[in-house]
């Protein structure tokens with residue numbers, strides 16, 4: 001019987017999920033039935049986390065109790081801080097450091113010995129992982145830059161607290177709202193590669209920390225979350241060249257380069273998150289009196305659409321948005337992970353509810369029936 005081979009699992013359905021839906025032709029994204037536009041403009045990251053993990057938007061009491069409990073989990077053990085310092089001293093890449101840090105957190109988790117599929121224990125672990133990632137990441141970035149880490153504050157939102165720990169300064173309202181919106185936009189996206197990696201790991205009944213560690217490693221690549229940093233580096237290359245942005249991109253395409261921030265496995269039209277982030281990028285530029293990065297981005301978007309029919313994905317406009325917020329470029333992908341942790345955890349919870357080992361097959365195209373020769377006779 002001929003067996004169809006689907007490279008990259010393109011279009012293959014492998015699970016049912018109630019978490020997020022993407023209409024790639026309409027450019028629509030929803031989390032549990034709510035449009036991404038409504039959530040981005042009306043809900044905080046904490047509300048979205050609650051929605052993803054508990055199935056409904058929280059009322060005020062539910063939100064307060066959820067957000068307060070998460071805020072109390074922000075602190076990290078001094079041993080973990082020491083290992084973060086060692087990673088910073090070794091000049092580890094931030095995404096690799098984050099991968100190691102999340103793995104390390106499992107040693108200090110009160111529910112580490114729970115059954116991997118215990119939902120209540122996983123909600124507690126998930127809360128801790130999500131609460132501690134910003135603390136660990138901010139500490140790493142500060143220490144590798146030669147600064148002391150800043151302890152988390154419980155009175156700030158998830159978004160504001162991260163920026164506070166990163167900069168040793170409370171963010172103003174615009175920065176907090178922009179960052180919170182970016183977290184909402186990145187929280188979930190169907191069975192993207194990193195979420196799928198988390199599912200593969202959890203489908204073996206490995207624990208939540210293992211699944212999130214797999215996911216972070218998977219997100220780091222330049223075809224996935226790693227593209228947001230590449231976009232900013234490209235914009236800087238454009239800026240440093242003496243070429244017009246469209247000439248620069250034309251030359252890059254002719255040289256066989258892939259343009260980061262463009263193309264998507266599911267969207268055939270502009271990613272709705274890119275649409276929202278492009279507005280933010282423009283607003284930040286206007287507020288600062290310099291729309292250069294936004295303008296480069298728009299010129300490149302128009303050119304690539306006309307020439308290649310390719311449209312921006314979420315990573316394209318998050319780059320100039322984060323840059324104008326003063327966030328270090330190599331922190332963009334870890335920030336993606338900081339938000340996506342919420343979606344990964346929600347998907348792993350779903351996986352454990354109705355688990356089946358994920359184990360596809362490869363068509364074997366190698367040799368058969370080769371004659372074995374002892375080592376000394378080869």
Ligand SMILES: CC(=O)SCCNC(=O)CCNC(=O)[C@H](O)C(C)(C)COP(=O)(O)OP(=O)(O)OC[C@H]1O[C@@H](n2cnc3c(N)ncnc32)[C@H](O)[C@@H]1OP(=O)(O)O
Pocket residue numbers: 008222223224225227257258259260261262263264265266308310313314315
């Ligand atoms: C959060 C996220 O993960 S969003 C994605 C982030 N990644 C990036 O932005 C990296 C750049 N983009 C890409 O590499 C791709 O568009 C991907 C990996 C996102 C999707 O890839 P796939 O669905 O596998 O599409 P595939 O790689 O087969 O590309 C189809 C065609 O479009 C071209 N193409 C796709 N994206 C790009 C790009 N960014 N620049 C130039 N050409 C591109 C490919 O060269 C290919 O052309 P060909 O058929 O003539 O060879």
Ligand SMILES: O=C([O-])CC(=O)C(=O)O
Pocket residue numbers: 188189190191192193265266313314
């Ligand atoms: O869905 C994908 O393949 C990639 C993506 O946009 C995301 O993970 O946010």
